[in-house]
Amino acid sequence: MLDTRPLLLDTDFPTIKRDGLTTLQVNLGYLCNLSCTHCHVNAGPTRTELMDMETIEIVLKFLAEQKIQTLDMTGGSPEMNPHFKYLVTAARALGVTVMNRCNPTILMEPGYEDLPQFFADNNIVVVASMPCYQEQNVDRQRGKGVYADSIAGLLKLNLVGYGAPGSSLELNLVYNPDDPILPPNQQTLENDYKRELRQDHGIEFNQLFALANMPISRYGARLLAKNQYTGYMTLLRDAFEVDNLATVMCRSLISVDYQGFVYDCDFNQMLELPLIGTDKIKPHLRELLDTNWYGAPISVGEHCYGCTAGQGSSCGGALAGAE
Numbered sequence: 043m044l045d046t047r048p049l050l051l052d053t054d055f056p057t058i059k060r061d062g063l064t065t066l067q068v069n070l071g072y073l074c075n076l077s078c079t080h081c082h083v084n085a086g087p088t089r090t091e092l093m094d095m096e097t098i099e100i101v102l103k104f105l106a107e108q109k110i111q112t113l114d115m116t117g118g119s120p121e122m123n124p125h126f127k128y129l130v131t132a133a134r135a136l137g138v139t140v141m142n143r144c145n146p147t148i149l150m151e152p153g154y155e156d157l158p159q160f161f162a163d164n165n166i167v168v169v170a171s172m173p174c175y176q177e178q179n180v181d182r183q184r185g186k187g188v189y190a191d192s193i194a195g196l197l198k199l200n201l202v203g204y205g206a207p208g209s210s211l212e213l214n215l216v217y218n219p220d221d222p223i224l225p226p227n228q229q230t231l232e233n234d235y236k237r238e239l240r241q242d243h244g245i246e247f248n249q250l251f252a253l254a255n256m257p258i259s260r261y262g263a264r265l266l267a268k269n270q271y272t273g274y275m276t277l278l279r280d281a282f283e284v285d286n287l288a289t290v291m292c293r294s295l296i297s298v299d300y301q302g303f304v305y306d307c308d309f310n311q312m313l314e315l316p317l318i319g320t321d322k323i324k325p326h327l328r329e330l331l332d333t334n335w336y337g338a339p340i341s342v343g344e345h346c347y348g349c350t351a352g353q354g355s356s357c358g359g360a361l362a363g364a365e
Contacts (some may be wrong), residue, residue, distance in 0.1 A: 046262030046271060047313050050343040058287055058342065063335040065295040067114040067308060067357070068093070068101055070123040072300070075151055076184055085118040097302040098125050100328050102132050107331050114295070114357065116143040116308065121157060134164050141167040143216075143357075146195030147188055162202040162211055169251065169357075170196060172215040175238040183220045196245050205246040213246075216359075218253045222265060222274040224281060224352045225252035228360040251359030254278070254348045256309050275344060281351035283362075290349050291356040292340050302327045306340045308357070309348075315341040 071092035074085035093101075105113060113133045120126055120142060133140050142161065148154050161168055172192055174180050180189035196213075200206065204213035215235060219225055232250035239245040255261050257274055265271040292307045304325050305311040317325055318339040354361025 044263040044266040046257050046266060049271070050258065050313060050345050051315075053342060053344045053346070055342040055344065055346045056284075056287060058290065058293065058340050060335050060338045060340060061293045063108060063294060063296060064110065065112040065114050065291075066101070066105060066108075066110045067116060067295055067297045068129075069116050069297070069299050069308065069311065070118065070120040070126060070129075072118045073122045074118040074145065075122070075148055076119075076145055076188065089118065091300050092123050093125070093300040093302075095125050095128075097300070097327075098129050100302055100326075101129065101298065102136070104327050104331055105133060105138050106136055108333075110138060112139045112141055114141045114143070119145050119148045121148050121154060127160060130160075130164050130166065139167065140164065141169060144168050144170045146170045146172070146199070147191040149195035149198050150191045158198045158202045158204075161199070162204070165210065167212045167214070168199060168204060169214045169216060170199070170247075172196070172235075173218055173220065175235050175242075179220065193243050193245065196239075196247070197243065200244075200246055205248055207246070212248050214249045214251055214359075215247050216251045216253060218255055222255070222270045222277070224277065225254055225355065225360075228252040228353060228362075249359070251357075252353070252355070253357075253359065254351060254355040256345050256348045258309060258345055259312050275347070278347040278351045282347055283350055283352065283354065286350040286354035286361045289354070289356070289361045290346075291358065295357075296335070298327055304330060309345055310341055310343075313343065313345070315343060317341065 072085045072089035073092060074089070075087060130140055149157055173183050177189040180192065181187065199213055203209045204211040217225060217231060228250060231252055235250050257265055257271060265274055295307065297305045297308045297311045299311050304317060304327055305315065306317060316323055318341055349355050
């Protein structure tokens with residue numbers, strides 16, 4: 043597979059530092075029931091990398107000792123990790139908000155039928171991938187039949203109370219374009235999603251997160267193969283907004299891979315960009331339990347322009363107007 047990593051390391055992206063640490067983003071493994079064209083972690087059904095119980099116990103210890111507010115679980119499909127439910131219930135017992143980045147088709151797979159109720163019982167914030175409200179676009183990006191299964195999965199979440207008016211169960215959807223373009227205005231697109239999904243399927247949700255695709259891993263290889271990499275990077279650089287630097291996710295988040303090694307963000311994890319300011323080339327979470335994160339420098343590369351272009355892009359959607 044073509045690799046954009048060598049092209050991303052030399053950069054003039056501005057220096058940024060961490061404000062503190064409120065969120066621990068944990069990749070539970072690269073196993074997924076789908077293999078999407080935009081996936082920046084190359085997840086899929088044949089991947090075998092999964093976080094083991096020993097590492098999960100270290101995650102829980104870190105949550106407690108650092109007084110982390112939010113556990114942000116990702117993958118692959120995080121639910122496919124056999125220790126998923128244990129991590130959720132243990133983190134909730136610590137008073138930590140748990141966010142799960144869910145591919146809604148997993149709710150239609152045999153053996154996962156109980157997940158919507160489990161999510162609800164533990165008041166998990168569900169962030170569900172839904173790259174478009176139109177069937178042909180979703181199936182082109184994620185595979186034939188994915189749209190229908192995604193709709194069915196979202197309806198299951200609605201059935202247990204997610205996204206319902208007045209409900210405390212939060213369901214957010216994620217849009218990302220298939221083409222090498224910037225996402226449209228997030229609020230305008232959210233209005234379109236809510237209108238179309240309610241009208242066509244009776245689906246309700248809270249917010250839409252509009253994310254730009256990062257020029258790394260599978261998506262980066264696709265850009266190179268189609269001779270679109272240079273044009274896409276020019277687009278990102280030309281759309282750079284300095285105000286977005288104040289709210290990029292890496293200022294309050296660190297990313298942990300399935301083995302427990304720590305990076306500044308999920309994208310740096312995929313590029314294996316090391317943390318700055320530690321005496322370890324590849325620090326492990328167990329070695330950082332008492333770290334003071336305030337003011338720590340953050341590793342940057344050309345891909346960081348993807349987070350700061352236009353309205354901005356982060357795991358929580360657009361940055362423009364974020365506090």
